[in-house]
Amino acid sequence: MAKDTDTGADTGYMGGDKELKWVGTRPPRPDGVDKVTGRAKFGADFYVPGMLIGKVLRSPHPHALIKSIDTSKAEALTGVKAVLTRDDFGDRSSEFVPAGEMMVNYRDIVRNVMAREKALYEGHAVAAVAATSNAIAKQALKLIEVDYEPLPHVIDAVEAMKPDAPLLHEDMITDGVEPAPTKPSNVAKRVEFTIGDVEAGFAAADVVIERAFDTSPVHQAYIEPHACVASVSEDGQAELWTTTQGHYVARAHCARLLDMDISKIRVTASEIGGGFGGKTVVYLEPLALGLSRKACQPVKMVMSRDEVFRASGPTSGAHMKIKVGATKDGKITAGQAELIYQAGAFQGSPVQPGAMCAFAPYDLENVKVVGWDVVTNRPKVAAYRAPGAPISEYAVECVIDELAKRLGIDPIDLRLANAAKEGTRAAYGPKFGPIGLVESLEQAKAHPHYQAPLGPNQGRGVASGFWFNIGGETCASLIVNEDGTAALTLGTPDIGGSRASLCMMAAEELGIEYDRVRPIIADTASLGYTFLTGGSRATFSSGLAVIEAARDVVRQLCERAAKIWEIPTDAVEWADGTAKPAGANAGDFEPMSLAAIAAIAGKTGGPVVGHAQINAQGAAPSFGTHLVDVEVDRETGRVTVLRYTVLQDAGKAIHPAYVEGQFQGGAVQGIGWALNEEYIYGPDGKLENAGFLDYRIPVASDVPMIDTVIVEVPNPRHPYGVRGVGETPIIPPMAAIANAIENALGIRFTELPMSPPRVLKAIDEMAAAE
């Protein structure tokens, strides 16, 4: 079994004084040309001869009993080769498995990919067809007769918690409550994280602020819809090409749902057109495999944008109560939160990480956070960039800002006075190692942005954020070719440039040129199990595996040189990309380059290939602080972001341009979450804005340049000091912007998004009150 030491004693932090040739530079990404020429193959870009088109019939009702499904007319239509319904999937018992930082339950996945007893949200898959053309597939869907008995629905989580609310799952008994409830409800779970005594903490406070907050579900809104091609042969061997953050995880889910051996499913990850957590789960893949298995022909399935919005996971909306107390001199004495997260149609909202993160940026003695996971008639939520954390930390960071104002203390100073640092025990348990929150705050305070003058109707906001980051199972192979180039085989799909940083680490370790290392994302049959790209783990975990594989190569190269020179292996050292005698006593030999050793590898023992199969440990959290200036248009309620600065601890930026890109992209997603994005439902329980025109993500003209400051407090558990960076940047924006609007208008918004109608209404109400 993999243990903490699996990464090897030699993969700890090497210290900052080693001179680095590649790490910290900005070379072009290996897949750059493919991506700018249109050559790169994304999920929908696979075409296979004889391929059928698969389509999904979706429930028009937010909640309905499925009394019967008659597919006979569809099956009789010429050109229809296969039809799938609930009858084609065996039931699964309740079993939670990891999917990124969230857990998924096979009982629920099988019901989410294909409705079983009931349709639980508008857009829930009810049947699927495969036909020889798009037009025939569409026609076939119309011929499927589903007898629904519509049931009352519930969209809001607080409504869903009421005793008389429509019940989604008749057997759901709230977990985590003592004694266990005797009646089923829509409340799946209660979680609690407590340290100290909050009552005593509030009693010691001079100021206590308590506020309620609401956030709306928002979608990851990756530009590439879900897409895959499945091909199952007559003997049950399956090929699956899919756009996914984790092809090994997708394989596991498909094998379980379809009763197939894992060895019979070979999954190739296509290039992935964005995921942000939303492509850690399966939707189309089991259907395409199931259809292909029936038809014995390849089946391609692609979601429309409408389907992406209605039937793939947004993240939770939430209702929250936050209470924070502090002394006059700015010492926070207690923090308390109640978090209600809606999970969509199946349990498993990210309320647990939300609860763990809520107060994590602060060194507090007294914390109590209670979270509730509540099901509603909406699509099942999926992970979205630091799942759960942006919601709870938004609410807490707003209260911290209000507290600073009440106490007359600069909001950065208040944070500095209470900031988590090395040795701080987080409310959820562990003690932090070296972390960079204080550094990010100090650099924010010293940044010219923080001193710049503001005009009328303008305001400035600040907020901090925390995310855990993860490691996990990872493989990598590094093949030394006979001409001295290298092939790097990876298992984490490259969602944003990780191939570059991983090749840089390989080149650094081997001492060869960066462009001599050519990466490939291997299919599931060509490399051992590797957990998905998520949890900000790709550069960290695959990086550790690459470093270990490279050190394996170096060991072998030294052995070969020793053999050639006929001296002991330990008399050979690797330096500057060459094998050298370790000292004067070892003998007098000309150093041999990697290429020179590779050229004669056949004569010294055969090919040189380095492997690593690890359970990456030691992922370190990343903290960040954001500064934002906004201007509010009092006529329209529109909030314009004028200036934005992200300061975040990266541990060590391997490729700083892609680290900056994570900071910038996360900030702008957060701007969308803060100002515009929301799922809007009608009273009929149907989504009213399932398209990019009405679900408005930020466009280029909505945002300014996003300035970045990369703080580097090395992670002691990584040779170069790497921390994951991808998720933390989406956490601070909502509070930073709410705080900036408050600074501009004197109005505290406690509901997201702060869209023009809401802002205008608040401005008008304030004017009326005056």
Next chain:
Amino acid sequence: MAKIHVSTTINGDAVEFLCEPEETLLDVLRDGLGLTGSKEGCSSGDCGACSVLLDGRLVCACLVMGAELGGCEVETIEAMAHGDVLHPLQSKFIEHAALQCGVCTPGILVAAKALLDKNPDPSETEVRYWLAGNLCRCTGYDKIVRAVLDAAADMRGS
């Protein structure tokens, strides 16, 4: 319904194809002609991932019917590089790390080229408003805008 026969010019080559009446230019490019550089992100003209030039005009290929293309000239991302020489915009996108996942990149490059063909010296604001029809969810647009401005400066200099 019978398929429609269309003769057109795509990336400088004479092309003939048959299409269903409801097929879009994007369907024809991707499914019919194997030109998958143009991406489908929404099929409603909101995301710009399928941006192409139609008789020199920037359009969303998902909003043009295939049957309308008779005698037209279509230019797609596949025609942007010449031989092994990338267009300066393509080079600058790589140099500036102006893409993460890269699925919006072809559409953004086609749109940016259309801008620079019209206006070789755009301001940052002009770039931002011109590209407002091209959604990118990864980058926050910062590096995209910088790459376009840098490419424009290079192209003016040469």
